[in-house]
Amino acid sequence: MSLDYTNDAEFNEELIKEAVAVHPEKAGKKRARHLGTVKTDAEGTSTCGVKSNIKSVPGVMTQRGCAYAGAKGVVWGPIKDMVHISHGPVGCGHYSWSQRRNYFTGTVGIDSFVTMQITSDFQERDIVFGGDKNLEKMIDELETMFPLSRGYSILSECPIGLIGDDIEAVAKKKAKDTDKLVVPCRCEGFRGISQSLGHHIANDGIRDWVLGKREQEWESTPYDVNLLADYNIGGDIWPSRKLLEEMGLRVIGAWTGDATLAEIERAPKAKVNLIHCYRSMNYICRHMEETWGIPWLEYNFFGPSQIAKSLRKIAALFDETIQANAEKVIAKYQPLADAVIAKYQPRLNGKRVMLFVGGLRPRHTTTAYEDLGMQVIGTGYEFAHNDDYQRTAEYLKDGTLVYDDASEYELELFIEKLRPDLVGSGIKEKYGTQKMGVPFRQMHSWDYSGPYHGYDGFAVFARDMDLAVNAPVWSKVKAPWKAA
Amino acid sequence: MPQSADKVKDHIALFQEPEYKELFAFKKENYECRPADDEVAKQLEYSKSWEYREKNFARQHAVINPPKACQPLGAVFAAAGFEGSMPYVHGSQGCAAYFRSHLSRHFKDASVCVSDSMTEDAAVFGGLANLVDGLQNCNALYKPKMITISTTCMAEVIGDDLSSFINSAKEKEAIPADLPTPFAHTPSFVGSHVTGYDNMIKGILHYFWERESELTPKPGSKINIIPGFDGYAPANNRELKRYLDMMGVDYTLVSDVSDTFDSPTDGHYKIYYGGTTIEDTRNAIHAKATVSLQQFSTEKSLEYCASKGHTVAALNSPMGLTGNDAFFMKIAELSGKQIPEAIEIERGRLVDAIADSTAWLHGKRVALFGDPDVVYGLTSFLLELGMEPVHILAANGTAEWEEKMKALLATSRFGDGATVWRGKDLWHLRSLLFTEPCDLLIGSSYGKYLEKDTGTPFIRLGFPVFDRHHHHRFPTFGYQGALRVLVEILDRIFEVADGASDISFDLTR
Numbered sequence: 001m002s003l004d005y006t007n008d009a010e011f012n013e014e015l016i017k018e019a020v021a022v023h024p025e026k027a028g029k030k031r032a033r034h035l036g037t038v039k040t041d042a043e044g045t046s047t048c049g050v051k052s053n054i055k056s057v058p059g060v061m062t063q064r065g066c067a068y069a070g071a072k073g074v075v076w077g078p079i080k081d082m083v084h085i086s087h088g089p090v091g092c093g094h095y096s097w098s099q100r101r102n103y104f105t106g107t108v109g110i111d112s113f114v115t116m117q118i119t120s121d122f123q124e125r126d127i128v129f130g131g132d133k134n135l136e137k138m139i140d141e142l143e144t145m146f147p148l149s150r151g152y153s154i155l156s157e158c159p160i161g162l163i164g165d166d167i168e169a170v171a172k173k174k175a176k177d178t179d180k181l182v183v184p185c186r187c188e189g190f191r192g193i194s195q196s197l198g199h200h201i202a203n204d205g206i207r208d209w210v211l212g213k214r215e216q217e218w219e220s221t222p223y224d225v226n227l228l229a230d231y232n233i234g235g236d237i238w239p240s241r242k243l244l245e246e247m248g249l250r251v252i253g254a255w256t257g258d259a260t261l262a263e264i265e266r267a268p269k270a271k272v273n274l275i276h277c278y279r280s281m282n283y284i285c286r287h288m289e290e291t292w293g294i295p296w297l298e299y300n301f302f303g304p305s306q307i308a309k310s311l312r313k314i315a316a317l318f319d320e321t322i323q324a325n326a327e328k329v330i331a332k333y334q335p336l337a338d339a340v341i342a343k344y345q346p347r348l349n350g351k352r353v354m355l356f357v358g359g360l361r362p363r364h365t366t367t368a369y370e371d372l373g374m375q376v377i378g379t380g381y382e383f384a385h386n387d388d389y390q391r392t393a394e395y396l397k398d399g400t401l402v403y404d405d406a407s408e409y410e411l412e413l414f415i416e417k418l419r420p421d422l423v424g425s426g427i428k429e430k431y432g433t434q435k436m437g438v439p440f441r442q443m444h445s446w447d448y449s450g451p452y453h454g455y456d457g458f459a460v461f462a463r464d465m466d467l468a469v470n471a472p473v474w475s476k477v478k479a480p481w482k483a484a
Numbered sequence: 485m486p487q488s489a490d491k492v493k494d495h496i497a498l499f500q501e502p503e504y505k506e507l508f509a510f511k512k513e514n515y516e517c518r519p520a521d522d523e524v525a526k527q528l529e530y531s532k533s534w535e536y537r538e539k540n541f542a543r544q545h546a547v548i549n550p551p552k553a554c555q556p557l558g559a560v561f562a563a564a565g566f567e568g569s570m571p572y573v574h575g576s577q578g579c580a581a582y583f584r585s586h587l588s589r590h591f592k593d594a595s596v597c598v599s600d601s602m603t604e605d606a607a608v609f610g611g612l613a614n615l616v617d618g619l620q621n622c623n624a625l626y627k628p629k630m631i632t633i634s635t636t637c638m639a640e641v642i643g644d645d646l647s648s649f650i651n652s653a654k655e656k657e658a659i660p661a662d663l664p665t666p667f668a669h670t671p672s673f674v675g676s677h678v679t680g681y682d683n684m685i686k687g688i689l690h691y692f693w694e695r696e697s698e699l700t701p702k703p704g705s706k707i708n709i710i711p712g713f714d715g716y717a718p719a720n721n722r723e724l725k726r727y728l729d730m731m732g733v734d735y736t737l738v739s740d741v742s743d744t745f746d747s748p749t750d751g752h753y754k755i756y757y758g759g760t761t762i763e764d765t766r767n768a769i770h771a772k773a774t775v776s777l778q779q780f781s782t783e784k785s786l787e788y789c790a791s792k793g794h795t796v797a798a799l800n801s802p803m804g805l806t807g808n809d810a811f812f813m814k815i816a817e818l819s820g821k822q823i824p825e826a827i828e829i830e831r832g833r834l835v836d837a838i839a840d841s842t843a844w845l846h847g848k849r850v851a852l853f854g855d856p857d858v859v860y861g862l863t864s865f866l867l868e869l870g871m872e873p874v875h876i877l878a879a880n881g882t883a884e885w886e887e888k889m890k891a892l893l894a895t896s897r898f899g900d901g902a903t904v905w906r907g908k909d910l911w912h913l914r915s916l917l918f919t920e921p922c923d924l925l926i927g928s929s930y931g932k933y934l935e936k937d938t939g940t941p942f943i944r945l946g947f948p949v950f951d952r953h954h955h956h957r958f959p960t961f962g963y964q965g966a967l968r969v970l971v972e973i974l975d976r977i978f979e980v981a982d983g984a985s986d987i988s989f990d991l992t993r
Contacts, residue, residue, distance in 0.1 A: 027621045056577060058600035059618030060625055066578020081518065089637050089672035090547070091554030095582035097930070099589075103495070105508050108933065109911075110528045111519050115933065121547040122673045127641060138545035145540065145548065145911070148519045148527055158576055158638040159673065162607060189576040190607050190638050235495045242507055252515055262517035332485075339489035408596065409625040412753060428584045432594040435753040449494050456487040456498060463492040477751045 003370045007377050007399035009037045019410050027057045034404035038396045046393035048402040053385040055193045061408035064382050068092050070198020071187030072155040078102035078231050078256040080112040081150040086119040088157025093119040101445050103235045104258045111148045132165050139174045150261040151181035161188040183209040194383035203283035218269045224252045226270040229277035232257020234450015239457050240301050247325045268292045279359030301453040303368025304337035333455035344462040349373035351421035356380045357443045363392040380406050422469050437477035439468040537915035548911035551930050552879040554672030555680030557583050558713050559634035560597050562684035565739030567759040568629025575636025577601040590948040591745040596755050598622045615649045620658035630664035640671035666691035676880035678781040681713040685785040693769045701792045706771040710738045712778025715947030718746035720961040733819045736764045773818040778857040801857040804865030804966045830963040844977050851875040853927040854946035856885040867896040875916045881906040941980050
């Protein structure tokens with residue numbers, strides 16, 4: 001479904017001016033480049049009009065995280081049969097402990113380690129003398145504790161890169177000792193400007209330390225695919241792989257949600273890489289394309305319009321059987337999608353949404369909202385790059401307010417002035433927004449719900465947006481004696 | 485089809501559907517290369533054994549599921565308790581994002597904190613430029629009454645000197661010279677979040693008492709109370725103030741986050757809400773005494789107050805009768821005020837409740853973990869309930885804490901079977917619970933994994949509590965707070981009893 005609406009460019013441009021004006025001159029100049037509205041030129045090309053992937057302005061309260069968050073929290077952490085070592089002081093591993101909701105099946109502490117916080121817990125002496133020796137001994141101890149683990153990732157926290165430790169040497173040595181993969185990851189939080197570099201570094205780790213390193217026995221078929229960059233938040237990856245398997249494809253690896261190391265190592269055997277979150281894994285797709293000639297395709301499994309479009313796009317890479325199967329799958333699930341829309345669209349029609357999420361969802365979810373009759377009036381990313389914004393413009397209506405790396409101040413101002421019916425963002429943004437009386441859904445963690453991917457997930461998405469927007473509490477925010 | 489529009493199934497129900505169970509089995513069989521099921525079962529059984537426990541306790545380097553956070557979290561928490569205070573983290577920006585998320589997940593409330601986003605260039609050249617810009621931007625956008633600065637490990641490793649950096653920022657007129665900028669160095673590789681709390685409280689007091697201008701203590705009648713790093717602070721601080729008002733005590737709470745982390749929803753979001761005023765903080769030097777409710781979160785702060793001539797006293801997260809009795813008697817002693825009858829009546833109600841329920845509590849074996857003072861206060865309460873603490877664990881406990889715990893346990897025969905575990909983690913506790921089982925486990929939300937693994941009925945008490953809502957809105961402090969803790973313990977015991985036997989499924993307990 002394509003909804004027809006535009007947003008008020010003039011009002012939004014004024015709003016941007018107001019936000020910029022509060023900053024000191026230098027900061028204001030910097031921030032102005034990250035705020036814009038969507039415009040379509042005479043040739044029909046849309047742009048978001050913002051710069052991105054630039055250092056955050058100090059002191060403005062960026063919502064961004066760090067490279068460690070991107071490498072451990074996003075890419076490595078969900079691989080379930082490896083032990084992921086938060087190497088450095090205790091905090092980073094603590095704050096990211098069990099917070100990404102990367103669902104998995106397995107026995108925790110025996111053959112799966114996703115919901116554990118395993119750390120070298122650096123003390124002052126480690127800063128002074130270095131942590132390499134203890135890291136070696138630590139891996140020996142972890143071998144005793146968790147003999148069925150398939151390997152280790154060593155995720156560096158800030159001090160590691162500053163004190164000159166050689167975790168690569170430790171990794172090589174321990175790989176030999178344990179006969180397992182040991183992967184060093186230089187994702188110190190001060191590197192780069194956001195989580196995004198952490199994704200990249202983690203991808204490089206897979207490239208340099210995993211793919212092609214050990215012989216893989218695998219009988220290929222023409223239907224072997226990898227499903228990449230779905231982290232299985234609230235189980236997202238499962239309805240997704242169900243659709244692909246029903247189409248007759250073999251999902252021989254799914255990264256990294258619910259993934260085993262075997263699924264990562266086997267990847268070069270696939271015929272095609274299907275990538276959901278472009279931002280976090282385009283690097284490894286490009287690498288596999290260059291090295292093994294594996295083509296890759298971006299898809300979007302949010303909302304029935306995009307799901308159907310994506311299934312057809314994927315099927316087009318295969319033979320007529322798969323293409324026919326894709327139509328069968330769409331036909332099978334369309335009644336479910338129709339029923340969901342029939343139920344929820346009347347309650348959500350015309351409701352205005354603002355989004356601010358990581359590197360994918362600010363564009364990928366917009367059509368799912370529109371499938372329900374909702375309108376996206378503002379969107380932005382914490383850590384997208386220019387190529388993400390290029391991909392975003394086509395999703396957005398003219399005049400839509402776009403904010404890159406928005407600060408707490410800017411978000412609060414925009415929400416206050418635009419008074420949307422729903423804000424979709426993160427835990428840091430949730431409670432302040434709700435205090436304004438504005439309904440909110442966390443769109444990183446699915447607010448402890450999900451899945452949101454696939455047809456099965458769309459029903460949950462629709463239900464959740466309805467329960468947020470139409471909760472009775474929002475009519476009770478003002479005391480009745482003050483309501484007038 | 486597992487999903488339907490009529491009755492939408494989310495993850496909780498959806499993945500129990502046969503289609504998904506088949507999908508999991510198919511994936512495991514064909515793609516995952518997991519260890520064989522019997523190998524997993526064997527290792528699982530082995531992990532419950534004494535032999536595994538011994539190997540587990542032989543660990544010296546690997547830390548597995550430690551229930552402790554790092555210094556700047558405590559500093560940000562302490563900083564949030566002052567009026568118009570913007571917590572400011574000098575160092576990597578990811579840390580600030582983590583602290584805000586962590587506090588918001590516990591308090592279900594907004595948490596603000598800026599960082600100056602130091603990156604590679606700052607690692608090379610130092611973070612002065614970031615601090616100057618950061619302070620200026622923070623002040624322009626958020627108009628704080630004070631900016632309260634702590635450090636991440638990055639800034640600590642490169643050795644940034646906050647004191648001179650802040651002076652430089654003021655000299656460069658990035659912020660007005662008279663804007664208060666208390667600060668503390670809070671390296672995350674030393675101590676834990678309770679250490680950071682201590683350092684920040686001391687930093688704030690030092691700033692207002694000496695650095696801003698050198699104040700001379702003129703002892704009056706006021707008593708300072710430092711509440712400590714307390715996940716129940718919103719309710720506990722309000723309860724504390726209620727009691728002090730009942731007694732007619734003249735007091736200042738030093739860092740009061742009760743409103744900061746529990747503000748109303750009324751259509752307007754205010755980033756600053758409540759907190760100790762700057763004026764009260766300056767005047768706190770003129771108190772005659774300073775009382776800490778958490779000894780091990782305030783050691784340096786109390787020492788500093790003592791250096792200003794205050795009589796100082798430290799309690800250990802008062803809980804139950806003995807802990808709260810000590811609190812009221814200490815306050816009465818220091819203030820010269822009587823403990824009013826109304827408080828004695830509240831105490832009597834708690835004694836009444838314990839007497840009513842003691843049969844269900846007596847002799848129950850308990851494992852508990854948490855911050856040092858919280859664990860001490862809780863242990864004290866358990867002993868007077870006739871319960872038997874067995875495994876007592878604080879990942880961030882000190883040698884002094886361990887000694888004090890042992891002394892407490894020695895006061896009661898109910899403490900005879902207890903072992904104090906300092907610096908251990910929850911993987912150790914897992915072994916302890918398998919080899920020496922308990923009737924109950926008490927601790928923060930991380931304990932839910934232990935309940936799942938070992939089957940020990942679990943009660944959430946401590947910080948953080950992520951997976952139950954609003955616990956922090958009800959007190960654990962005072963006689964009322966003890967009642968709430970008592971009811972939670974009893975409810976869990978009764979739930980277990982109800983589920984244990986069809987025959988003993990009594991209507992009245």
